[in-house]
Amino acid sequence: MLRLNVNGQERTIEGVADDTPLLWVLRDELKLVGTKFGCGIAQCGACTVHLNGSPVRSCSIPASAVAGQKITTVEGLANGAVLSALQQAWIDHDVAQCGYCQAGQLMTATALLKQHPNPTDAQIDQVMTNFCRCGTYVRIRKAIHAAAAAGKGGAA
Amino acid sequence: MNAVMNPVQGIDAFAAFERALAEQLQTAVAQPVSRRGFMKISGGIGGGLVLALAVGLPDKAEAQGAPAPVPFVPGAYVRIATDGKITLYSKNPEIGQGIKTAFGVILAEELDAAWADVTVEQSEINAAVYGGQFAGGSLSIPMNWDGLRQAGAGARAMLVAAAAKQWGVPESELTTADSTVIHAASARKASYGSLATAAAAMPVPADPKALKLKERKDYKLIGKRFTGVDNLPLVTGKPLFAIDVQLPGMLYATLVKCPAVGGKVASANLDDIKKLPGVTDAFIVEGTPKPANVMATGVLPGVAIVGKSTWAVFSARKQLKVVWDESTASKDSWTAYVAKAKELSAKAQGDKVVKTVGDIDKALAAGKPVEGYYQFGFVSHAQLEPQNTVAWFKGDSIELWAPTQLPANSLPLVAGIAGLKADKVTLHQMRVGGGFGRRLLNDFVADAAYVAKQVPNTPVKLMWTREDDMHHDAYRVGGFMAYKGVLDAQGKLTGFNGHMIGFEDPGTKATTTASDYGANEFPANYVDDYRASVSRMPLSMPCGPWRAPGSNTMSWVQQSFFHELAVAAKRDHVEFLLEIFGRKAGAAPQAGPPGLNPDRAIGVIKLAAEKAGWGKPLPKGRHLGLAFFFSHQGHIAEIAEVSVDAKKKVTVHKMTVVADIGPVINLSGAENQVQGCIVDAMSTLALEVTMEGGAIQQTNFDKYQLRRMPNSPQVDVHFVTSNYTPTGLGEPAFPPAAPAICNAIYAATGTRIRTLPITKAGFTVA
Numbered sequence: 001m002l003r004l005n006v007n008g009q010e011r012t013i014e015g016v017a018d019d020t021p022l023l024w025v026l027r028d029e030l031k032l033v034g035t036k037f038g039c040g041i042a043q044c045g046a047c048t049v050h051l052n053g054s055p056v057r058s059c060s061i062p063a064s065a066v067a068g069q070k071i072t073t074v075e076g077l078a079n080g081a082v083l084s085a086l087q088q089a090w091i092d093h094d095v096a097q098c099g100y101c102q103a104g105q106l107m108t109a110t111a112l113l114k115q116h117p118n119p120t121d122a123q124i125d126q127v128m129t130n131f132c133r134c135g136t137y138v139r140i141r142k143a144i145h146a147a148a149a150a151g152k153g154g155a156a
Numbered sequence: 157m158n159a160v161m162n163p164v165q166g167i168d169a170f171a172a173f174e175r176a177l178a179e180q181l182q183t184a185v186a187q188p189v190s191r192r193g194f195m196k197i198s199g200g201i202g203g204g205l206v207l208a209l210a211v212g213l214p215d216k217a218e219a220q221g222a223p224a225p226v227p228f229v230p231g232a233y234v235r236i237a238t239d240g241k242i243t244l245y246s247k248n249p250e251i252g253q254g255i256k257t258a259f260g261v262i263l264a265e266e267l268d269a270a271w272a273d274v275t276v277e278q279s280e281i282n283a284a285v286y287g288g289q290f291a292g293g294s295l296s297i298p299m300n301w302d303g304l305r306q307a308g309a310g311a312r313a314m315l316v317a318a319a320a321k322q323w324g325v326p327e328s329e330l331t332t333a334d335s336t337v338i339h340a341a342s343a344r345k346a347s348y349g350s351l352a353t354a355a356a357a358m359p360v361p362a363d364p365k366a367l368k369l370k371e372r373k374d375y376k377l378i379g380k381r382f383t384g385v386d387n388l389p390l391v392t393g394k395p396l397f398a399i400d401v402q403l404p405g406m407l408y409a410t411l412v413k414c415p416a417v418g419g420k421v422a423s424a425n426l427d428d429i430k431k432l433p434g435v436t437d438a439f440i441v442e443g444t445p446k447p448a449n450v451m452a453t454g455v456l457p458g459v460a461i462v463g464k465s466t467w468a469v470f471s472a473r474k475q476l477k478v479v480w481d482e483s484t485a486s487k488d489s490w491t492a493y494v495a496k497a498k499e500l501s502a503k504a505q506g507d508k509v510v511k512t513v514g515d516i517d518k519a520l521a522a523g524k525p526v527e528g529y530y531q532f533g534f535v536s537h538a539q540l541e542p543q544n545t546v547a548w549f550k551g552d553s554i555e556l557w558a559p560t561q562l563p564a565n566s567l568p569l570v571a572g573i574a575g576l577k578a579d580k581v582t583l584h585q586m587r588v589g590g591g592f593g594r595r596l597l598n599d600f601v602a603d604a605a606y607v608a609k610q611v612p613n614t615p616v617k618l619m620w621t622r623e624d625d626m627h628h629d630a631y632r633v634g635g636f637m638a639y640k641g642v643l644d645a646q647g648k649l650t651g652f653n654g655h656m657i658g659f660e661d662p663g664t665k666a667t668t669t670a671s672d673y674g675a676n677e678f679p680a681n682y683v684d685d686y687r688a689s690v691s692r693m694p695l696s697m698p699c700g701p702w703r704a705p706g707s708n709t710m711s712w713v714q715q716s717f718f719h720e721l722a723v724a725a726k727r728d729h730v731e732f733l734l735e736i737f738g739r740k741a742g743a744a745p746q747a748g749p750p751g752l753n754p755d756r757a758i759g760v761i762k763l764a765a766e767k768a769g770w771g772k773p774l775p776k777g778r779h780l781g782l783a784f785f786f787s788h789q790g791h792i793a794e795i796a797e798v799s800v801d802a803k804k805k806v807t808v809h810k811m812t813v814v815a816d817i818g819p820v821i822n823l824s825g826a827e828n829q830v831q832g833c834i835v836d837a838m839s840t841l842a843l844e845v846t847m848e849g850g851a852i853q854q855t856n857f858d859k860y861q862l863r864r865m866p867n868s869p870q871v872d873v874h875f876v877t878s879n880y881t882p883t884g885l886g887e888p889a890f891p892p893a894a895p896a897i898c899n900a901i902y903a904a905t906g907t908r909i910r911t912l913p914i915t916k917a918g919f920t921v922a
Binding site for chain 2: 077
């Protein structure tokens with residue numbers, strides 16, 4: 001049996017193989033489908049979640065290795081109906097096109113603002129390594145700066 | 157609607173794919189609005205107005221008698237509930253092009269709805285109600301502009317009629333605004349919600365074409381900025397995509413195919429696989445017969461593994477041992493094509509002449525032509541959501557949830573595989589995690605139907621891995637172009653010879669998708685002596701539509717070479733292009749749908765030059781490059797401002813984009829498409845997939861590095877306000893970007909890039 005702490009809740013999952021990546025436990029077992037599958041080799045970042053507050057590629061981490069540690073997914077960013085400043089900025093700046101990568105982008109950006117509450121463009125470039133196939137990078141950058149200006153970029 | 161019903165005639169730059177697609181869809185959409193008529197569909201929850209623009213549906217209001225609670229009624233464009241909530245239905249797939257928002261804006265404009273009252277939902281897939289439903293060719297806006305406005309105006313007319321009857325005043329005295337009907341003379345107002353039930357009882361407008369549509373100056377919504385209607389569920393991780401669908405008792409499946417195109421399974425260790433944990437079944441897939449064309453698709457041979465989770469089936473793949481029979485598989489080799497094409501290009505005239513004007517051979521012999529030989533590789537779509545579909549075969553019917561751009565094609569395909577009639581197939585259109593043309597092919601839907609039939613009465617989620625996607629794409633075809641241009645003593649272009657070396661199917665000899673050379677490709681009608689011809693090499697690798705098919709490479713070769721010509725003529729590039737388009741300027745518009753219009757071309761080139769500071773001093777080390785291309789009915793000029801360092805690293809500082817696509821619907825969405833096209837073009841400049849022994853050599857994103865965040869350029873977007881029918885923007889901003897950047901690289905370095913990806917010449921894009 002696997003015990004995970006996801007978005008502040010203790011979850012137990014039966015019958016998953018030890019090598020099952022965290023991504024597939026989140027999606028198939030816990031039905032938290034906001035975290036996306038893109039490549040399976042930690043390249044694209046669509047599967048980004050927080051492990052103890054730091055961004056990780058959940059496609060390449062066995063769930064059994066993070067049992068009991070604090071995991072946050074995109075579903076855990078808002079405080080009830082109150083969006084985080086980044087989520088709100090993503091809407092205000094109409095960032096998404098297809099939207100498939102955006103959960104991962106938001107998770108990476110949330111971690112960035114925790115580390116650098118007012119990030120420079122260089123810091124954004126360094127941390128934001130997720131692919132956006134639609135090419136919404138210009139807007140992602142704008143939204144991050146806007147959320148930083150709002151002064152509360154992290155999870156609400 | 158009629159104006160673009162047949163988007164074939166007169167549109168020079170339309171690629172073969174679009175012609176085929178338009179022809180295919182014509183039967184579904186060709187009925188004029190006047191013969192379709194409106195259809196009122198009501199009967200349901202608490203009254204309210206539901207209006208569809210439809211053919212052949214029974215009038216449920218009459219059939220069901222007095223209104224009772226209103227359930228979801230498929231086929232409706234507009235639904236107004238008695239509480240004032242307005243639901244608008246978007247008929248086409250949302251693939252990231254923003255159509256769900258744009259369609260909502262168009263409907264709401266003519267309905268005169270307050271945007272805050274509006275929710276937009278994806279409609280059902282139903283050709284009888286909606287006609288063509290697809291996301292391709294940037295055609296959604298031009299093909300639905302009239303119909304959606306009429307649907308909105310028709311609903312508004314019924315609300316006005318209801319208020320007129322209620323108040324005993326003539327309709328002519330009533331106005332509407334913000335979901336309200338107003339009688340100014342008596343200071344009376346009624347909300348749409350309060351009128352909804354009465355409006356549903358009004359006769360539907362007999363002739364949609366007779367409805368008075370708004371004039372552009374009266375628009376309240378069209379042209380403003382709207383954030384995407386799905387942005388809230390997107391940023392909170394709600395299930396929107398097919399890959400997110402979860403059904404009780406659902407199983408998961410994966411299908412392992414031969415890496416070489418055309419290979420079959422000789423044997424596989426199925427007994428071992430079936431014993432693995434979480435695996436419920438494994439079987440050999442014979443596949444379906446070779447499709448008539450790449451768009452028709454089918455199921456490729458391979459091994460299917462079914463299990464209780466995605467990871468169970470993905471893990472099992474690692475233990476799978478297949479002996480492939482590659483006796484009939486493709487042996488395609490990119491290096492062999494490169495060598496053969498170079499050899500073929502020595503002839504000025506290819507095997508098939510597409511068009512001739514005057515005597516180009518004489519012109520070439522008389523002067524010293526400018527020559528350029530161009531080569532571009534294959535690229536992958538790399539849409540971020542891997543192919544997947546959930547399918548549930550129930551014996552006498554099948555239900556699917558799919559991320560397709562062309563749902564209509566999937567219905568007969570699935571029906572054939574499932575052994576059912578097409579009306580027993582229900583397809584739920586899901587938000588598409590990136591299209592770029594790849595999902596105009598429904599092969600992944602076919603896979604899911606095939607596997608689901610083997611596992612009856614159980615929903616199955618069929619998942620491709622990224623490796624499957626990269627190995628079994630319908631690639632952007634590579635190709636070659638040998639150009640010769642003749643300049644007169646004044647440096648004017650008088651002769652032009654293009655010999656394209658492309659590809660064809662080895663069996664049917666059909667031209668590979670996006671590997672054709674249009675008879676009216678620019679500058680066909682602008683010079684005295686002209687010839688366009690093609691030679692083709694056999695290619696088994698499946699190739700399909702890839703964002704601005706044909707145009708995305710034609711633009712690069714053509715607009716790079718036009719810069720070569722301007723340089724050889726010692727003329728300014730802007731002036732050179734303007735002079736050529738000026739030869740046909742002011743000509744009477746041709747009949748039929750709009751083609752390349754020289755006046756619109758001149759307009760965008762001039763404005764781009766002005767906005768980019770063409771001819772003015774630039775910061776040290778910065779250089780400009782220009783390109784213009786007409787595609788998807790959009791006239792677009794782009795100017796790249798770049799610098800190139802000593803290590804040949806190219807930084808694109810700024811892109812100036814001037815687009816004439818008629819009126820813009822959603823300014824935010826339109827700018828987003830342009831920005832995305834620029835990033836996509838910069839990404840693609842440095843990418844290729846290569847094939848040897850019939851197999852693609854790149855396996856995943858580690859070998860196919862899309863652009864990431866750093867150095868995304870400033871994109872200055874300007875839309876020319878023109879009075880033409882609005883046209884699409886998912887594609888036409890892509891084609892001019894690569895040649896603009898390459899022309900700027902030439903300005904900076906003196907090196908002409910004639911091969912893509914640009915890494916072949918030692919350049920990288922910062």
